[in-house]
Amino acid sequence: MKDSSVELDWTPFRAAEKRFKARFPPPDLSQDVLDLALLNATRASEIEAGIWKGTTSGLEYRKLTGDVEAYVTPRIPGLVLLPGFLDHATQRALVQWSLADHARQPNETNLDIHYVLPEDGLWNPSGPRKLINNTPATLENFSELSATPKLPSAPSGTAQPTLASALIRKLRWANIGWSYHWGTKQYDFAKGKVKVDESLAEVCRKAVNAVDWKQVYGPTDASDWGESGPGWQTWDQDYEPDAGIVNFYQTKDTLMAHVDRSEVCATSPLVSISIGNAAVFLIGGLTRDSDPVPILLRSGDVVIMSGPTCRRAYHGVPRILENTLPDHLTGQGPWAPYEDYLTTTRININVRQVFPKGFDPS
Numbered sequence: 247m248k249d250s251s252v253e254l255d256w257t258p259f260r261a262a263e264k265r266f267k268a269r270f271p272p273p274d275l276s277q278d279v280l281d282l283a284l285l286n287a288t289r290a291s292e293i294e295a296g297i298w299k300g301t302t303s304g305l306e307y308r309k310l311t312g313d314v315e316a317y318v319t320p321r322i323p324g325l326v327l328l329p330g331f332l333d334h335a336t337q338r339a340l341v342q343w344s345l346a347d348h349a350r351q352p353n354e355t356n357l358d359i360h361y362v363l364p365e366d367g368l369w370n371p372s373g374p375r376k377l378i379n380n381t382p383a384t385l386e387n388f389s390e391l392s393a394t395p396k397l398p399s400a401p402s403g404t405a406q407p408t409l410a411s412a413l414i415r416k417l418r419w420a421n422i423g424w425s426y427h428w429g430t431k432q433y434d435f436a437k438g439k440v441k442v443d444e445s446l447a448e449v450c451r452k453a454v455n456a457v458d459w460k461q462v463y464g465p466t467d468a469s470d471w472g473e474s475g476p477g478w479q480t481w482d483q484d485y486e487p488d489a490g491i492v493n494f495y496q497t498k499d500t501l502m503a504h505v506d507r508s509e510v511c512a513t514s515p516l517v518s519i520s521i522g523n524a525a526v527f528l529i530g531g532l533t534r535d536s537d538p539v540p541i542l543l544r545s546g547d548v549v550i551m552s553g554p555t556c557r558r559a560y561h562g563v564p565r566i567l568e569n570t571l572p573d574h575l576t577g578q579g580p581w582a583p584y585e586d587y588l589t590t591t592r593i594n595i596n597v598r599q600v601f602p603k604g605f606d607p608s
């Protein structure tokens with residue numbers, strides 16, 4: 247019999263990651279993985295086409311009233327789920343944007359470290375992202391943080407020359423806006439600002455403004471908001487994305503439990519867009535010691551992480567769900583190369599606000 251004492255050592259978050267990573271037998275998502283697409287009849291064929299299905303029964307969630315479908319979960323205050331927020335055309339446009347327009351200079355990608363990329367772009371990491379415990383950014387320590395030298399990572403001594411078409415499968419991330427330095431997990435303000443694409447910023451603003459935040463926080467919110475940026479009452483005017491990352495996952499990739507704490511605005515909405523294959527997203531508490539909530543994210547779903555509790559919550563992606571590319575991301579002709587790439591891919595566009603609107607760090 248297998249010694250179960252090993253499992254007793256795992257934190258609840260680690261145990262959940264192990265469970266969803268398992269290949270033989272694969273995890274059963276139908277017990278406890280929140281799959282809000284099941285509530286929308288227009289997504290039935292998309293769900294039936296894949297083998298993976300979560301559930302909504304017996305799980306804790308609350309639907310907000312309003313023009314778009316929006317849900318909150320009582321365990322994670324500030325987390326808002328907008329299933330199917332992006333229509334099919336917007337999903338396709340964001341695929342093209344991520345691959346053809348964005349994953350190239352001046353936006354840094356993981357590939358820049360080891361390869362000289364074609365100037366016109368390419369139209370994962372080579373391993374999981376290294377976890378670095380960084381100092382949370384604040385308006386006070388920000389000049390000190392920005393003065394810390396951000397040394398480039400050492401190029402691999404073993405990387406072989408590779409064709410651009412093969413490199414695309416090694417693409418793992420591309421920066422949006424402020425340059426992010428993975429070595430120190432801090433923004434490299436010295437590199438200057440690259441503007442966030444206007445149509446992406448508009449999608450994010452629309453998502454934030456589609457939510458009636460009163461219903462999320464209301465008059466009874468007991469969390470400590472500190473001084474880190476404007477509160478939810480004025481997000482309709484103050485929210486302005488200025489940074490982020492596009493994550494490209496191949497079906498075997500995972501993103502370990504982490505907290506994104508590099509933003510000076512530690513409470514403003516982080517808008518996270520899922521496109522391509524579906525995934526299991528885990529979000530828990532301030533440490534890895536509380537049981538995370540598992541959520542099934544499908545193509546077109548948007549997640550907003552906001553407020554002091556949710557923005558400091560451990561989260562991660564233990565599983566990309568293979569064979570879940572929806573029909574609207576397949577196609578012939580000029581779309582064929584995109585379909586080919588997307589068959590094994592999930593794209594996550596993770597958009598953040600580092601600074602209060604109008605704040606100039608220079």
Ligand SMILES: O=C(O)CCC(=O)C(=O)O
Nearest residue numbers: 493506518527563594596
């Ligand atoms: O892929 C996702 O859904 C989450 C990505 C994420 O947490 C991050 O980029 O910090």
Ligand SMILES: [Fe+2]
Nearest residue numbers: 504505506561
């Ligand atoms: Fe994150």
